[in-house]
Amino acid sequence: MDNNVETVFTYRSYSLRDTELLAAELAGAATAGMVIGLDGDLGAGKTAFSQGFARHLGVQGIVNSPTFTIIKEYEGRLPLYHMDVYRISLEEADELGLDEYFFGQGVCLVEWSSIIAELMPPRHLHIYIETAGAEERLITVKAAGEPYGGLCRALTEKWGIQE
Numbered sequence: 001m002d003n004n005v006e007t008v009f010t011y012r013s014y015s016l017r018d019t020e021l022l023a024a025e026l027a028g029a030a031t032a033g034m035v036i037g038l039d040g041d042l043g044a045g046k047t048a049f050s051q052g053f054a055r056h057l058g059v060q061g062i063v064n065s066p067t068f069t070i071i072k073e074y075e076g077r078l079p080l081y082h083m084d085v086y087r088i089s090l091e092e093a094d095e096l097g098l099d100e101y102f103f104g105q106g107v108c109l110v111e112w113s114s115i116i117a118e119l120m121p122p123r124h125l126h127i128y129i130e131t132a133g134a135e136e137r138l139i140t141v142k143a144a145g146e147p148y149g150g151l152c153r154a155l156t157e158k159w160g161i162q163e
């Protein structure tokens with residue numbers, strides 16, 4: 001499989017619950033070493049997605065925004081590393097040694113991943129959440145490499161293209 005092939009799935013969310021449904025689907029498909037970057041404006045729903053993902057990965061208790069802690073670790077079916085790099089620079093992120101998480105045995109969710117685009121592993125899933133109304137969101141899921149391309153194709157088969 002060509003690593004550079006990008007596969008895109010678009011999903012129209014009309015409520016927090018819709019966003020959680022997508023998060024649940026991806027959490028169900030999660031395997032060790034999965035990396036998901038999340039972008040979108042303030043309040044778009046990156047943390048809401050992460051909370052749904054965590055719950056469906058079997059994480060017990062409350063998952064908060066890690067804005068001030070940068071990385072929070074949880075234990076679910078797999079370890080979950082929830083990161084938010086909004087408040088740090090590329091240089092600071094570089095010093096955190098993120099590869100240990102990216103190429104580890106857990107799942108990584110990275111809020112504001114575009115800030116550290118250069119540090120993201122070549123293979124990952126990127127989710128962009130665009131606010132389209134009070135509760136409406138256009139969610140674009142883009143695969144960089146496998147197995148993420150297959151995941152996007154499975155999502156398209158399940159839900160179709162929602163423009």
Ligand SMILES: Nc1ncnc2c1ncn2[C@@H]1O[C@H](COP(=O)(O)OP(=O)(O)OP(=O)(O)O)[C@@H](O)[C@H]1O
Nearest residue numbers: 013014015016019042043044045046047048135137
């Ligand atoms: N369709 C939707 N999907 C996700 N969140 C929604 C939706 N509709 C309403 N919301 C609400 O939008 C808010 C999203 O906030 P959240 O903290 O997840 O955003 P964020 O992208 O993480 O922002 P920040 O960049 O500040 O961390 C929540 O209050 C959530 O309940």
Ligand SMILES: [Mg+2]
Nearest residue numbers: 046047065111
């Ligand atoms: Mg957030």
